[in-house]
Structure formats: C-alpha cells, structure tokens
Amino acid sequence: MGLSDIVAGPRNEEGISAAVGVLKQRYGDRLNTGQSMREQHTHTTTYIPGQLPDAVVFPENAGEVKDIVRICADHKVPIIPFGAGTSLEGHLNAPNGGISIDTAHMNRVLKVNQEDLDCVVEPGITREDLNVYLRDTGLFFPIDPGANASIGGMASTRASGTNAVRYGTMKDNVLSMTVITAVGNEITTGTRARKSSAGYDLTRLFVGSEGTLGVITSLTLRLFGIPQSITSGVCPFSSVDDAVNAVIMTIQMGIPVARIELLDAMMMKATNDYAGLDYPETPALFIEFHGTENYAAEQAELFGEIAAEFGGGDFIWASDQEERNKLWKARHDAYWAVLKLRPGAEAIATDVCVPISRLGECISETQKDAAEAGLLAPVVGHVGDGNFHSSLMINRNDPKEVASAEAFIARLNQRALSMEGTCTGEHGIGQGKKTALVNEMGGTLEPMRQIKRALDPDNIMNPGKIFSLS
C-alpha cells in the first residue's frame, strides 16, 4: 500500500504553463482546467488520494493525440492517458502535474472482421459498449473485469476478470495496437494475423505498461462466437478449502469452465444483504460453462460430481439469460456490497495471485490474519487462475486502521511471494504497489527501467507509476 510513498514530485511549471497555453489555443473547450474535472480524472474507485493534472484534454482521433503528445514532449510535460477511470492503484494520478488525455471521444468501433473473429476499436470504448455493438454479429469480447472499464485502460493494466480462466487476459486478446510514442511517433505493433514471430513482441510490452510508454490510439482485438449454450450455477461449500479443492480438481481435469469464482462466507452475506438475495451464507463457487448444449450439460454434470466429492451443497442452476444475469450481477456487485458492510468505510482492494495448489492455504491464512488484525476483509476470487481479492474496509481518518491495513497488505503480498505468486494478478502496480513490486522483482526492475528510459527519455509518459526511475 505505502500511502506514505505517494508524494508529489517536482513540477516543470514553465513547461506546463506553456503547454496548457498551446493546447488551449488549439483545443478550446476540449481543454478543461476546472477543479472538479481535474479531480474526476484522478479518483474514482481507488483508495489513493488524488494528485491532480493541470488540465484535461479530449482528443477526437489519433492525429490529435499525436499533436497533443508532441506539444507535451516539446515542453517536457507529463501525460496521463485516461480511459474510464476505474483503475485501483493510483494509475491516473499526476504527481508531477501535467495533462490528462481523456479518450472518451475516441470510442468508435473502427471495423469488425466477422469472418476473422476480430475487430479494431478506439481505446475509449468501454467493454459493455463494445459488446452491445457486437451483439448482432454473434460475436463477443470476453474479458470482463467487472467494472465497465475502457478497452484502452484494460490493455494498459493487463486486465482480466471472471472469464480469464477460459479466454485469457488482455495479453491474450489484443492482436495489435497503434500507439503514439513518447516522442510523438505513431507505431503499429502488429498485424491482424493470429500469430507472428516478427521481431520483439511490442504488443505484449505495451499491454500492462500502464501508460508509461505511450498513448494507445487503437486496438485490434480477438473476438469469440457467443456460445450456443451458457449455464451458470452457484454451489455452496462448508469451507474455503473444500471449494478451492473442487476448483483444483476441475482445472486439473481440464474441464473448460468459462468462469469459476469464489465468494467467502462474509462476501456471500454482503451480497445477500446488498441485493436482497438468500444464498446460503457459506463459501460458494459461482460457475459458468460455455459450449454446445450437450457439452455444457456434460461439463456441468462432471463438475457436480467433483463438487459433491468435496462436500459441495445443492447447486442453484440457471440457463436462461435473465436468471444468469441476476446471478452474475450479484457477483459483479461485490464491490458495492462490500461498501455496505461498513457504511462510511472505504474499500481497499488487494490482488494477489498464486499457483492454485497454494490457493486454499493462501486464502485461509489471509482470512486468519485479517481476523487477528481486527480487519473486515471479505474475499472474492477468480480462483481458476489462483487470483483473489481481500477487500479491506477501513476508516481512512483513523491512522491506526490505516497502519494496520498497510501492514496487512504487506504481509499478504509477502505471503503470495513466498508461495511463488505475485502481488497483482490483474490490477497493476500504479503507485500503490511500487514497494511490493520491488520486493517481487528485485533486479528484474533494472531492465524495465532501461526500457522506460530508452523509449521515454524525458519521462513524460505517466511518470511515477510502476517503478521509480532513480
């Protein structure tokens, strides 16, 4: 967590003022310096205090992004690319001031190649809007981090979510990107070919680079056919361990679950309270199968047998869309449900990911640790990938609680590391996990820094994120 690390850096006042002047002249009303607009562009769902940019600009196309980047580069002014503002680790803060480039107006679908199962989009489109657009084609974009994030933002944090166990993460589903580099050149990282061995994999380098290497102006995405049949279910277990063991066996047997999500007892209670549901308030798995009707049924049956072996209770199944939507809405609303557990408190998300053989142990130790520390920390997890979130409900104004939460998170990240896992499965580093990344990566940070220095010599692209340069 390290909130104490989040300090403002030096500001290039002269450059900022010059760049804002030029941008104002060129972009008029699309350059906004109002306090509330600037606040909105740092802080939405993150627990990290905002550090405001000096202005927010709304380009309409790649050419304008290039123009804006060149102006900022000329004056050595920081650039913070902005999508939908749903990131969780202070990715959008401007510790050295600078210009927030909001891609909200760049939200078009440029092309759908139905035969090739791909499409080209601008970065500002949200995943929900994209899927609404695609509905008539019989195709969908599967990555679903819960929040209605922008595709550009999802690429930048290497997002994943509930479908990743079957469809992979953003790294697996971006075929190519166009990017404006820190020196204002437009590059295209790949083609529409499904695979390639054509030089360094810049697509994968930009995916997950959190805006520190350039501004994305378009993305070519893989799409999938909407499955013929989708079956979802909720299955209660008497312990987290039993639920996780059922997951491990499911994965080992190669059953291609599309989603397999764990909610612990506290989270199930929160979900019931929030959504007026009456699920058993024990640990539960939310599961989904995609396929032909026979296949989805066969897989569900196989999973039922596995669940029974680990004492799983009665399944609540749903195959019609309305029921399924209700079920997954309950899961997706976990964040809001958690906030209701302790009114007035703020939620701090954690994001460790470990090999699944260590997952039960990692969750149990984490629950025990939270109880001992007197912290309210319900758990949801993308357990098929070994990734889970403990959401800490704290009162930010109580320094003792803050210190206790910081210590808990440090222990959690260390626990994941000791189990050969990572401090972040899908949220990214931003400002909030920089210390954790140093612990995790050690000397491997040096090549990352060398790449950053080589591609962004003046450190204008989202400075202060992922790692410190000095």
Add this chain to the structure above:
Amino acid sequence: MGLSDIVAGPRNEEGISAAVGVLKQRYGDRLNTGQSMREQHTHTTTYIPGQLPDAVVFPENAGEVKDIVRICADHKVPIIPFGAGTSLEGHLNAPNGGISIDTAHMNRVLKVNQEDLDCVVEPGITREDLNVYLRDTGLFFPIDPGANASIGGMASTRASGTNAVRYGTMKDNVLSMTVITAVGNEITTGTRARKSSAGYDLTRLFVGSEGTLGVITSLTLRLFGIPQSITSGVCPFSSVDDAVNAVIMTIQMGIPVARIELLDAMMMKATNDYAGLDYPETPALFIEFHGTENYAAEQAELFGEIAAEFGGGDFIWASDQEERNKLWKARHDAYWAVLKLRPGAEAIATDVCVPISRLGECISETQKDAAEAGLLAPVVGHVGDGNFHSSLMINRNDPKEVASAEAFIARLNQRALSMEGTCTGEHGIGQGKKTALVNEMGGTLEPMRQIKRALDPDNIMNPGKIFSLS
C-alpha cells in the same frame, strides 16, 4: 530471402582471442574450436550459408552461463545461444564471429508441479524429451513445431506449429524465464502465477527475441492434461479454397479443433511417395480433436457436416494411438518428403500468416505465382491460424533459380502484408527475413532497436539478427 544481405561484419579479433583463451582455461574440453563442431553450430535445416562462431562452449548450469556471458561481455565478444539447431532463418550464424553457447548439457527437468499444471525446465531439453519425461504424470506440453526443437530455442523464435490453434504458441505457454542479460546479470521475468500485472511483460519480450537480449537458463511452462480422447482424421477436398472455407467455418463456429492442417495436392503426392501411403492426391485437411469421448465425437461429427458442405470427401478416421501416430508422422515428415520431390535440391521454407478470411486467396495466388515462375513449391499450412509454408525446392548453384526464388519470396511476403498479415507466423526473422521485417514494421523497428541498445549496449547478444542497428 535476401541472401545477398548475409555478409560478415567486423570482428573484434583481440577480444575474441582473449575470450577464447579465458574460456579454454576454465572449460577445458567443454570449449571446442574444431571446424566441424563450429559448422554444426550454424547450419542444419536452414538454407542460409553458415557463418561460423570461433568456438562452441557447453555450460552445465546457469552459473556457468553467467560466467561465460561475463567473460564475453568483458571482451565485447558476440554470443550466439544454441539449442537444437533446427531454426530456419540463419538465427545461429555468427556474422561477427564469437562464442556459440550450446545448452545441450542443460537439458534437465528441474521441477514438475503436477497440481498446478506447470513445470520448470532448462533450455536445452527438447520437446520430445520433455513429453517422454512427463508421460507418467498424465500431463503434456502441447507446442509442436514438427522438428524436435529445444524448449529454449522454441521460446526464442516464438514457435508454434500444429497444436497452436487450440493451445496457443510459446508466448502463451511460457509463464516465466530466468535469463542472463547482456551484462551478465541473472533476472527472473515472472512467477508461477497463472496471470500477472506486475510491471512490463519481460517474459513476452524475451519470447521471440531470438537470443538478441540474453541467454535463457530456465523456463516455467504451462502443461495440459493428456486428453481423455483424441481423434484424428484426414479429409480430401477438390480445391484448396473448399478446404480453407471448411476451416473458416470450423473456426467461426468455435469448434475447438486441436489441429487443423492443410496439405495441397503436390504435398499429398510427396507424402504418399515418401511414406508409401495412398491418400487421395488432392488438397486435404489433417484434423484432430481433444476432449472427453463424447465431446471429441460430437466435434468430429460437426466438422464432418461442415466438410460435406464444402464437398469434402470421405474421412479417414483414427482414434488408436498407432494409427494416429502414423497419420501425424506423414504430416510431420512433409519437410523430408518435399526434399524427395526433387533430389539434390534444397528446400527454402516460407512462413506467411494472414487473417483466415484471406487465406484461400493467399494460398491460391501463391500457387499460381509459383507455377508461373516455374518453381516447385508444395504447401503445408497451420490453417486454423492462417499460417502456411510454401517450400521452394531449388538448386542453390543455379543463380537464375536463386534469383527467381528470392523474387517469389519477396512477392509472397508482400502479398501477406497487403492482406494484413505477416511474413512470419512462427519461424522468426533471423537473417533471412530482415528486409521483409523492414517492409512490414517500418517505424515500429525504431522502438525495437532502442530496446536492444538499452539492454545490450555493446551488441554482443546474437548480433545481426532481426534488424540491423544502424
């Protein structure tokens, strides 16, 4: 192709002689300067003339690799990492001389984590040896480029092959690596977690970097459960277009074929002749399904319906292992079968990959082009990915044939590019496709060069491959 581009560069004689001296002292018989050993380390299946390293060294472990890299770095001497020598584009040549680091002795499986479906291996192990080792665990490593390549080499060229349509390529199946960087530091690019958002994706940067950024000393790989049921089949079609249209519909319908390979009529003839088989000598698809028995059967039936729609002939099915092995051996022996088509000729592999909607057109135009140019160029393709190989059978000693082949390949790469594809789906750039990469990537090469310069300031890691630095 550009054989004329493959010229020797400047040699640092003093440094090379000093480094060889130190290495000889330390590694004794494991440092070899014999002519035939040096020749073996540049040229096996490639058409590109050899440029010999000055010595070949056989380290036993990562510590020795580090030591060797440091000695070479101290003397600014080139390093060429060597696996099994099955690369196709001059990846192993030493245009500036230097030391070939052969990882043959580093061929151990360091750990199998059965519950997590992963393993840790040294780079020198071949894919076949790995799968023999894994057999008792019920797991397998799916990437299969045909040749019995080393895992380190496969990572370095971002290899894929027949299974990629279902299991992905090396980029999807390497979770982490340890690498000795150009300055002799050991770094670890990731953890055993299935997914991560922990900083820049160095794993994916090193995968496909062809030894130009460091020497791999271990890899953590994803494994898969050996499917309960495997069904393979061969289906003849009356034209390449029909076969490809059947493939397009199969992919669009989301039928999870494990393999779907095209052989054109000339290649089927070559295969029959080589292996004494009697398949119809028309274009054919080789297909494989993995899953539960019911599922594999259901998929095979669905595919049968699709094939019939496009005039596919009678299937020849095989589900017992011996029959399947025979079928796939025929496919895998395509390279050798081709050589028999024109005794004494050499095969030059091509490797374009296009969006599948353009595949039929791309193959047909390529066949027509070859016929018009009087070139013998049978086709095999990993058609589920849009990737195919035209193997040119030429007499290297005939300058007219060489020129004709070079022109043909340039047209082929340009054709793929005009169809939004790439010049290389899986073989990599090496020396042979550097000009094609310039045409394909243009300004995107500049960030690649910047990364190379940042991570390897003295340009000692496999110099002269992928792109020129000046």
